[in-house]
Amino acid sequence: MAGRRNGLAVLVEALRTWLVPYRYGLERWSYTLQRISGVVITLYFVAHIVETGYVVGGPSVWTIRPDAQQYAERVWTETIKFLSNPLFDAGLAIIGFFVAFHTINGIRLFLAHFGWGLGRPTRPEPMHRPQSMSPTQRALFWASIAFAVFALVYTTNAFFGVLA
Amino acid sequence: MSGTSEVLLRVYRYDPSNGGKPRYQNYRVPTFRGMTVLDALIYIKENLDPTLSIRYSCRMASCGSCGMTINGLPRLACFTQISELRSKYILVQPLRNLPIIKDLVADLDEFFNKHKLVKPYLIRRDVEEQENPREQYRQSEEELERYVQFAYCIKCALCYSACPVVSTDKSFPGPQALAQLYRYYIDTRDEAREERIRIVDGAHGIWRCHFADSCSQVCPKGVDPALAIQLMRREMMFGPSKG
Amino acid sequence: MVSERTLMLIHYLTGLGILVAGAVHIGTVFLTAPVKENLEFAGSPFAVMGVYRNAILAGSLEALLLFVAFHAFNGLRVILIELYQSPRWEHAVTWALTVVALLVVIYGTRTIIIAYSIAQGVA
Numbered sequence: 001m002a003g004r005r006n007g008l009a010v011l012v013e014a015l016r017t018w019l020v021p022y023r024y025g026l027e028r029w030s031y032t033l034q035r036i037s038g039v040v041i042t043l044y045f046v047a048h049i050v051e052t053g054y055v056v057g058g059p060s061v062w063t064i065r066p067d068a069q070q071y072a073e074r075v076w077t078e079t080i081k082f083l084s085n086p087l088f089d090a091g092l093a094i095i096g097f098f099v100a101f102h103t104i105n106g107i108r109l110f111l112a113h114f115g116w117g118l119g120r121p122t123r124p125e126p127m128h129r130p131q132s133m134s135p136t137q138r139a140l141f142w143a144s145i146a147f148a149v150f151a152l153v154y155t156t157n158a159f160f161g162v163l164a
Numbered sequence: 165m166s167g168t169s170e171v172l173l174r175v176y177r178y179d180p181s182n183g184g185k186p187r188y189q190n191y192r193v194p195t196f197r198g199m200t201v202l203d204a205l206i207y208i209k210e211n212l213d214p215t216l217s218i219r220y221s222c223r224m225a226s227c228g229s230c231g232m233t234i235n236g237l238p239r240l241a242c243f244t245q246i247s248e249l250r251s252k253y254i255l256v257q258p259l260r261n262l263p264i265i266k267d268l269v270a271d272l273d274e275f276f277n278k279h280k281l282v283k284p285y286l287i288r289r290d291v292e293e294q295e296n297p298r299e300q301y302r303q304s305e306e307e308l309e310r311y312v313q314f315a316y317c318i319k320c321a322l323c324y325s326a327c328p329v330v331s332t333d334k335s336f337p338g339p340q341a342l343a344q345l346y347r348y349y350i351d352t353r354d355e356a357r358e359e360r361i362r363i364v365d366g367a368h369g370i371w372r373c374h375f376a377d378s379c380s381q382v383c384p385k386g387v388d389p390a391l392a393i394q395l396m397r398r399e400m401m402f403g404p405s406k407g
Numbered sequence: 408m409v410s411e412r413t414l415m416l417i418h419y420l421t422g423l424g425i426l427v428a429g430a431v432h433i434g435t436v437f438l439t440a441p442v443k444e445n446l447e448f449a450g451s452p453f454a455v456m457g458v459y460r461n462a463i464l465a466g467s468l469e470a471l472l473l474f475v476a477f478h479a480f481n482g483l484r485v486i487l488i489e490l491y492q493s494p495r496w497e498h499a500v501t502w503a504l505t506v507v508a509l510l511v512v513i514y515g516t517r518t519i520i521i522a523y524s525i526a527q528g529v530a
């Protein structure tokens with residue numbers, strides 16, 4: 001806790017506060033999950049753009065190839081072969097979980113950041129429960145978790161047929 | 165004091181004049197009914213180890229001096245009973261996100277400077293009125309209710325210590341300062357709305373709050389800084405509310 | 408430079424935009440065209456590309472690309488400027504991410520345009 005802030009110390013401190021939401025309540029968990037899911041979805045997004053780019057010719061081709069259809073067919077088959085392994089399937093299932101969570105929790109944060117769905121200021125009595133943890137906010141948080149779990153189950157089932 | 169049960173306090177020790185290596189020291193303290201963590205620390209200082217440094221004053225959660233990290237959460241030592249922790253082992257550390265002066269005493273300069281930054285006082289456009297106020301300002305009950313919750317703040321820095329943004333972004337004003345900004349912004353007697361908005365409208369201003377709500381979680385007075393920040397953000401996005 | 412307030416307003420608006428365009432994307436690609444029965448895309452790529460035959464759907468995909476690129480890279484910028492503070496660092500982060508985002512948008516747009524043209528030919 002004491003001492004000068006060097007680069008590594010800053011990074012360790014950052015990861016500690018961002019990734020360890022323990023003890024601070026649900027909203028801190030939502031903060032951590034929103035951050036992790038945002039970064040993971042960004043990585044998936046870039047990978048998805050790169051991957052689909054290959055189907056129409058890869059980075060070197062900027063016109064429509066004469067053999068575009070055959071080419072697309074071939075690359076598509078190769079890509080499918082490359083991607084059809086349990087590791088990518090599991091990754092997609094996790095992406096599904098994160099996208100679903102980020103969506104609903106994003107709506108919750110959108111509402112909260114504009115002061116909607118929060119309580120009004122009151123005179124706090126002892127053992128006061130903050131209005132920023134309003135039932136609406138809590139319900140939306142649990143909705144985001146529920147939707148994310150549903151997406152996880154749905155994709156896992158689609159890839160691995162666990163429910164069949 | 166019955167002295168029948170004991171609690172083990174593991175206390176953070178750090179003395180910059182003495183090598184400056186942080187370490188932990190264990191103390192066994194007999195407990196009594198209603199004993200607070202502050203009582204235990206005073207017991208240590210009086211009976212076991214006079215070199216322990218602590219800062220406290222009122223012992224009744226109204227001065228905000230004895231904020232520290234108790235079992236991982238920022239709390240007021242005088243407002244935390246040993247029984248409510250439900251543990252025979254208590255870890256006592258200084259507040260996070262702040263420099264340490266010695267042992268459990270955190271340096272609050274940075275915190276108070278950010279409080280000053282948001283101009284926590286009423287501003288009148290009329291300079292003469294500002295310097296020598298003569299008028300009496302009347303407020304309705306409803307107008308009072310808009311900010312009175314945020315005026316309960318005792319500047320104990322618990323929210324500042326809990327905030328995940330402050331821990332890495334040292335330019336972020338922190339929950340306490342932003343809540344006080346809203347408290348004066350929404351006060352009908354204040355006339356400096358544009359100025360107040362300008363203070364926190366930067367890349368390291370109010371937009372860096374991500375509503376992790378840890379500040380409201382740890383506030384011992386129920387101030388709910390997170391609510392104030394979101395309401396302030398609404399004012400900044402949609403323009404000032406009426407009144 | 409664009410003010411932080413404007414950037415965050417666009418961040419919220421693109422978030423809402425992704426909600427709409429993303430729903431269209433998932434709806435068309437996953438639920439209608441190729442993968443009604445299986446999720447393995449085992450058939451022809453033109454099942455997916457067939458989606459692009461429709462100019463409105465292709466346009467909504469382009470919109471999704473723009474929205475996600477801004478939302479994602481602005482999010483990364485927020486994380487990185489919260490991590491460490493110095494004018495040089497913030498400047499570098501902002502410019503580097505702008506360049507990467509632009510590259511992704513250009514590359515993705517190319518994919519959409521070519522796929523649209525191929526789909527027209529296939530039809």
